[in-house]
Amino acid sequence: MSIEDNGGLRVLAINILGRFLSNCDNNIRFISFSFITLMVATWIGQNQKIRLMVVEINLRGDGAERLRERGRAKAPE
Amino acid sequence: MIKAVLVLNTEGKPRLAKFYQFQSVEKQHEAIRNVFSVLCCRPEHVSNFVDAESFFGPDSRLVYKHFATLYFMFIFDSSENELAMLDLIQVFVETLDKCFRNVCELDIVFNYSKMHTILDEIILGGQVLETSSNEVMKAIEEISRLESASNAINLVPKSVSGWRSR
Numbered sequence: 001m002s003i004e005d006n007g008g009l010r011v012l013a014i015n016i017l018g019r020f021l022s023n024c025d026n027n028i029r030f031i032s033f034s035f036i037t038l039m040v041a042t043w044i045g046q047n048q049k050i051r052l053m054v055v056e057i058n059l060r061g062d063g064a065e066r067l068r069e070r071g072r073a074k075a076p077e
Numbered sequence: 078m079i080k081a082v083l084v085l086n087t088e089g090k091p092r093l094a095k096f097y098q099f100q101s102v103e104k105q106h107e108a109i110r111n112v113f114s115v116l117c118c119r120p121e122h123v124s125n126f127v128d129a130e131s132f133f134g135p136d137s138r139l140v141y142k143h144f145a146t147l148y149f150m151f152i153f154d155s156s157e158n159e160l161a162m163l164d165l166i167q168v169f170v171e172t173l174d175k176c177f178r179n180v181c182e183l184d185i186v187f188n189y190s191k192m193h194t195i196l197d198e199i200i201l202g203g204q205v206l207e208t209s210s211n212e213v214m215k216a217i218e219e220i221s222r223l224e225s226a227s228n229a230i231n232l233v234p235k236s237v238s239g240w241r242s243r
Contacts, residue, residue, distance in 0.1 A: 030124040031160055 014039065078203040079162075080133055081108075081152040082196060084185070089113040092147065092185050093192060097203035108132045116141055116148055126159050142166045146182050164208075169199055171210045176217060194220060 017039075020032035084093035091109050100108070111132045119127075129139035129152050140162040141150035149170060151162045170180075172195050177184040185192055198213045199206060207213055 026124040027126065027160065027163060030126060 078156060079151055079153045079200055079205070080137060080203065082200065083109060083112060083148075083150045083152070084192075085109070085113055085116075085148045085150075086146050086182055087117070087148070089117065092182065093189070093196070095193070095196060097200075112139065112150065113148075116150070125163060140166065142170070144170060147185070165199070165205060168208055168210050168213075169196065172199070172213045172217075175210065175214055191217070 014036070017032045017036050020028050021036065023029055023032075078097070080096070080098050082093065082095045082097075083091065085091050089110070094105065094109060096105060112129070115127060125141055127139040127141065129137040132139075133152050136154045137152055138155070138159065139150055139152050140159055141148055142163065143149075149166050151166060153162055173180045173185070173192065176191065176195060177188065195213060195217060198216050199208075207216075
């Protein structure tokens with residue numbers, strides 16, 4: 001998160017986290033969703049234009065709670 | 078840093094409780110009761126990560142796994158990764174299974190000193206030492222061989238040669 005780099009590695013990181021997000025394991029989805037919300041909050045503040053495709057996941061338990069805590073992270077255009 | 082390692086059964090009875098940060102005994106018992114009251118009513122389909130700030134102070138998270146009649150749980154701060162801790166629980170349980178051959182709760186009850194030895198080979202002072210189950214098994218076998226050497230004269234050359242060969 002603290003690595004200052006060009007957009008290529010960031011896009012790669014987002015793609016990898018998106019692939020983790022489509023995993024069927026609840027633990028892996030929870031970790032990847034936490035990192036994605038952290039990345040969105042960090043990089044949108046730097047006026048980065050990121051198109052983020054968040055697959056529709058069935059938020060249950062910890063995912064929904066964490067999403068409510070951090071506020072709805074919308075995909076920027 | 079790992080703050081605590083707990084192994085409870087499904088009735089809330091602690092089978093292993095190792096704390097790497099100092100807490101008084103009353104606080105330890107209270108933390109174990111609070112942890113169990115959270116875990117016992119937790120459904121299976123949610124993730125295995127719990128926020129443990131109310132039990133262990135700020136910057137604490139809990140990762141648990143449920144095997145048969147036991148809950149294995151690690152409490153750590155933000156410098157550790159949740160998925161890595163989940164994998165470390167798996168390493169610990171695999172080592173116990175290799176050591177006891179189809180481990181069950183009764184093995185843990187009657188061989189608690191060996192379980193503490195296995196845990197000390199994996200985690201020491203709150204830091205992860207070893208993540209390979211085979212290396213831990215080699216160390217456990219060496220320790221048990223040293224313990225079974227009843228002759229005190231033979232004990233010294235074995236330990237010296239064991240130390241040199243590492």
